[in-house]
Amino acid sequence: MCSVALILAGATAFYIRGERNFGVDFRGGDLVRMSAPNKIDIGQVRHALSAIGFADASIQESQQGGKSYITVRTPINTSEKVExxxxxxxxxxxxxxxxxxxxGALVGGELARSSLIALGLGILGILIYVTFRFELSFAVGATVALLHDVLITIGMFALLDRELSLPIVGAVLTIAGYSIYDTIVVYDRIREGLASGRKGSIEQIMNDSINQTLSRTLLTSGCTLIPICCLFFFGGAVLRDFALAIIIGVVVGTYSSIFIASPIVLWWTRARGRSTVALRREVTEKATTTASPLARR
Incomplete structure (x- = not known):
């Protein structure tokens, strides 16, 4: 219910904010070019812009003909204010x-369309791979957990009144990779438990497997969060939103790998009219088939 509430709240905030969800990279903006006879201190420029709320503006520096140049990219109709x-x-x-x-916007319609196609192909690849290595129910659980993490991260940005930019797109793709990796680790331990012939219901075996990987999951997430938190607090305004997205994604990804992915496996199995006994048998057969070539060597 917590996940559903967050997704609905994020979707509502995203809808209400409209175009304000997107930064200069998506909407376009003003470009101001300035020069000076000596090297321009970018830190001073950014400090000056922070007074008018543009501390995270894109600033590029170059040298040409003995002069120092800077190019400042800010939202539409702000060039005079920036100058x-x-x-x-x-x-x-x-x-x-x-x-x-x-x-114009750096992210055009064609690029956005290509990105969505790439994401769709990536999800399809995950479905095929996890189905081959585990079972279709596991693939569905991994995909739902991935979408859960991405949607909540974007929704949290809308709730926190933050803008989506190109670095955030990179952060979301990073979150997707982290999410599927963490989920696969849990799935692998569940498969080991099912293939070992351990007694007990499939629910109990899943619960025991998740508990066995819990310390590893929490330690990995904690170690990941330490440098990201340092980046958030000390990396400056440019990297703060990127770090925030990674922090949200790691926390939500840890949660989904424990509480979302595995229950979805059971739900999907029963929704298809199959018994958990059949799921256990198929996972065991695949684990045996995968291990047999190694055993023969």
Missing amino acids: KQIMQSMPSAGLTVEGSERV
């Missing part, structure tokens, strides 16, 4: 405005 703020905050830098223009 004025930088000039007033850095009077001794000798800055000159070379020009400003409105630019």
Whole structure:
């Protein structure tokens, strides 16, 4: 119920915010180009922009013809505000405005469509691989857990009034990889328990297998969170949203690998009208078939 509530709340917030969910990379914005006779301190520029709420603006630096140039990318209709703020905050830098223009989104429709196709093919690949190595019910559970993690992460960004940008897209793909890896580790221990011929119901064996991997799962997640939290607190405004997305994804991914993926396996098995005995037999047969070539060597 907690997951459903978070997904619904995130979807509602995402719908209400509309275009405000997307950053400059998706919506386009203003591009301001400035020059100075000496090297421009990017840290000072970012500090100046933080006063008007653009601390995470994209800033590029270059050298040409003995001059130092910076290019600042900010939301639409903010170029004049940005120019004025930088000039007033850095009077001794000798800055000159070379020009400003409105630019389109970095993520066009074609790229967004290609990304969705790639994500769909990735999910299909996961379904095929997990079905081959385990069983279809396990593949469905892994896919649901992956989508659960991605949707909650994006929903939390909407609830926290954060914008989606290109780094966040990378963070979401990282979360997807982490989620499926953590789930497969739990599944592998469940398969070992089922194939070992251990007595007890499939529910009990799954529960015991999850408990056996619980310490490993929590330690892995904890060790992952330590550097990401450092990045969040000390990495600056540019990396803060990226780190936040990874933090949310790791926490939610740990939760889903324990409480979402395995129950979905049982639910899907029963929804198809199959018994847990048949599931156990098929998993055992696949485990034996996979292990037999190694046993013959």
